[in-house]
Amino acid sequence: MIRRVDPRRPALITPQGLRRIVLGGTEGERGLRLAAVSHAAAKRPRLATPSERAAGCLLVLVHPDSGSLDEHAREAIAAAALLARPDEAVIALMPWPQAPDDPEVQASALDAAALGIDRLELLPVNAATSPEALAEAVAARWQALAPRLTLAPDRGDDGELGRRLAVRQPLACAAGVVEIADGRVRVRDLGGVRRAAADATAALDGLDLLLLARQVARTELPFTGLGECQVLPAPAPRALPGLVDLGVIAGQAQQVALEEADFILAAGNGVTDVPLFLALAEALGAAVGASRVAVDDGRFARSQQIGATGRTVQARGYLAMGISGAVQHLQGIRECRHVLAVNTDVSAPMVQRAELTVVEDVQALMRELLALLQAEQAAAPAASSTPIPSLKAA
Structure with missing residues (x-):
């Protein structure tokens, strides 16, 4: 033996x-x-010396999304880490809602070192910070750092901040960059009235600012950053003559395109009470999506279909009600950050995809959840100006 x-x-x-x-x-x-x-x-840190003693730096402008960084921001940071020379530091400048109590803890929570960040610089801002004041503070920091190259995701606040910086300095800017290879960048040209869509290229050495499209770089790096963290002084208030800030008014989630929605409530074949479902979506402030089966049955519009044959979404939260999870539907939600499912079939593919699954009848859970939301609003009526719809109203 x-x-x-x-x-x-x-x-x-x-x-x-x-x-x-x-x-x-x-x-x-x-x-x-x-x-x-x-x-x-x-993995070992790419930079052998502290970031303050680096020979130069690359700067990345990113905004946090509910206290974390989304995939687009991570790709921009990874691109900077791959483009940086061995003696250059990768510095991420991030507007932050408030100054953290412990910067090192905040850098660890954001996984700064794993993302390739050598130094994370947090710029405290609040609701009263105007875009001009933020751009002025970022421009001052850019002048102090003198980065060889600045990168930012080409979307929303990041793209706007990058363009404001390019105008202030001024900087040679390439927007909509879809590829960086062999010392050149490729920019997607959507064309115009008299010209067809085509791609344009430019030498990387002649550019100061890159606004990156999605999937330019992979976030899996063969090295790590130093993960240092520094809190900058808050931008000085700047009054704009002729303008009055009236604050931010929340819009209706149902009017937001599914591709831009932050939270989506999706219905599948298991949802039979559509008025109850719509009332719950309004109470949660969620955009409404549906599977192909629910759309084919006529319960929802074709524009609300999610999947490879419908809309591809990247919401921060996705709550699937009674959706089994066909392959084409799972392809449409592959970029959603958090997926929750309510289903009675524990072997459904959606259950395997979800981070949290509630095994319960969909109609029963929706009634209980809507009742809890109504009770919560009744206990604190001043906290919300929009009444939660009742079942009768739905």
Whole structure:
């Protein structure tokens, strides 16, 4: 009888993340740690010196999304880390709602080192900070850092801030960059009335600012950043003559395009009470989506269909009600950050995709959830100016 070697015998994990078996030893950890050992532990920082002593830097402008960074921002940071020279630091300048109590804890929460950030600079802002004041503070920081190259995602607040910076300095800017390779950048030209759509290229050395489209760089890096963090002084208030800030008015979620929605409530074949579903969506402030089966049945409009044959969404929260999860539907929600599911079939593909699943009848759960929302609003009527619809009204 040949004795088998125990693959789970005690072993030691080296600083490089390798599993080393000591023959005859009894100390160490048992189990196959190959899947559990993170490859990030074996990665080394790209920059060997502190960021303050770096020979130069690349600057990335990103806005947080509810306290974290979305995939587009992570791709811009990864692109900067890949373009940086060995002696250049990658600095991420991020407007932050308020100054954190512990900057190092905040940098760790954002996974700054794993993203390739050598120094994270937080710029405290609030609702009263005007875009002009923010642009002025960013321009002052840009002049102090003198980065070789500045990058930002070409969308929303990041794209606007980058364009304001380009006008102030001024900077040679390339917007809508879809590829960076061989010292050149490729920009998608959508064309115009008298010309067809085509791509244009430009030399990277002649540019100061890159506004990146999606999927320009992969976020999996072979190295890490230093993960340092610094809190900058808040921008000075700047009054604009002739303008009065009346604050922000929340819009109706149902009027927002599904591609831009932050929270989506989606219905599948398991939703039979459509008025109840719509009342819940309005109470939650969620955009309404649907599966192809629900749309084909005539319960929802074709513009509300989510999937490969409908709309591709990237919401921060996606609540699937009674959706089994066909392949084409899962393709449409692959970029959603948090997916929740309500279903009675625990073997449904949507249950496997969801981070949290509630095994319950959809109609019963919607009634209870709507009742809780109505009770919460009744207890604090001053907290909300929009009444939550009742079942009768729905």
